[in-house]
Amino acid sequence: GNSVTQMEGPVTLSEEAFLTINCTYTATGYPSLFWYVQYPGEGLQLLLKATKADDKGSNKGFEATYRKETTSFHLEKGSVQVSDSAVYFCALMLTGGYQKVTFGTGTKLQVIP
Amino acid sequence: SAVISQKPSRDICQRGTSLTIQCQVDSQVTMMFWYRQQPGQSLTLIATANQGSEATYESGFVIDKFPISRPNLTFSTLTVSNMSPEDSSIYLCSVEGWGEVTGNTIYFGEGSWLTVV
Numbered sequence: 001g002n003s004v005t006q007m008e009g010p011v012t013l014s015e016e017a018f019l020t021i022n023c024t025y026t027a028t029g030y031p032s033l034f035w036y037v038q039y040p041g042e043g044l045q046l047l048l049k050a051t052k053a054d055d056k057g058s059n060k061g062f063e064a065t066y067r068k069e070t071t072s073f074h075l076e077k078g079s080v081q082v083s084d085s086a087v088y089f090c091a092l093m094l095t096g097g098y099q100k101v102t103f104g105t106g107t108k109l110q111v112i113p
Numbered sequence: 114s115a116v117i118s119q120k121p122s123r124d125i126c127q128r129g130t131s132l133t134i135q136c137q138v139d140s141q142v143t144m145m146f147w148y149r150q151q152p153g154q155s156l157t158l159i160a161t162a163n164q165g166s167e168a169t170y171e172s173g174f175v176i177d178k179f180p181i182s183r184p185n186l187t188f189s190t191l192t193v194s195n196m197s198p199e200d201s202s203i204y205l206c207s208v209e210g211w212g213e214v215t216g217n218t219i220y221f222g223e224g225s226w227l228t229v230v
Contacts, residue, residue, distance in 0.1 A: 034219070043119075043205055043224035044156075051217075089155065093219060100171075101146075101207075101219050103155045 006104035023090035115210035136206030
């Protein structure tokens with residue numbers, strides 16, 4: 001089956017620190033990979049995605065590279081802000097028509113001034 | 114991209130009652146999906162709703178508890194029946210959509226935050 005494993009949270013960083021949230025996956029096919037962000041009191045927003053090996057998704061200073069050899073899709077940001085405090089979900093979806101989205105457990109990020 | 118509106122955004126419900134959540138999409142979509150997010154947890158798919166057919170439920174979810182309607186290509190409802198405190202969750206509607214920048218992507222509504230007392 002398909003699964004997504006994220007690093008446990010919460011992650012607490014000082015403003016302007018470097019962020020890495022690890023995500024690895026197992027899939028029976030060739031998935032598209034996503035990062036979603038959920039700000040306090042809000043729904044999920046797509047942060048970035050990648051559809052094939054070596055693709056890099058990027059948005060709002062966040063980046064993640066689809067690494068097929070290590071089955072990983074780690075989220076990074078060079079300098080976090082207080083406004084980045086949220087829960088981040090890694091997810092996968094198999095390609096070829098709609099397939100169920102498999103989510104990781106989420107990683108809570110807290111950025112302190 | 115797809116813009117999804119959910120109603121209600123929040124509600125406090127009495128034990129034993131039922132509540133219907135509405136999901137409206139700004140474009141026609143083949144399938145709509147309902148997820149549940151229990152407090153501090155990840156998302157779990159409840160069911161997939163195709164227009165003109167019965168919804169397909171995931172393991173652990175049944176139609177009697179979560180009846181779903183899909184009357185047209187832009188609208189769906191999820192009812193949470195005979196609620197108990199364990200049903201206190203965020204319920205999210207989602208669709209697959211196409212964005213020029215993002216390509217094939219899954220979009221979510223803002224969620225309906227239900228608290229059962």
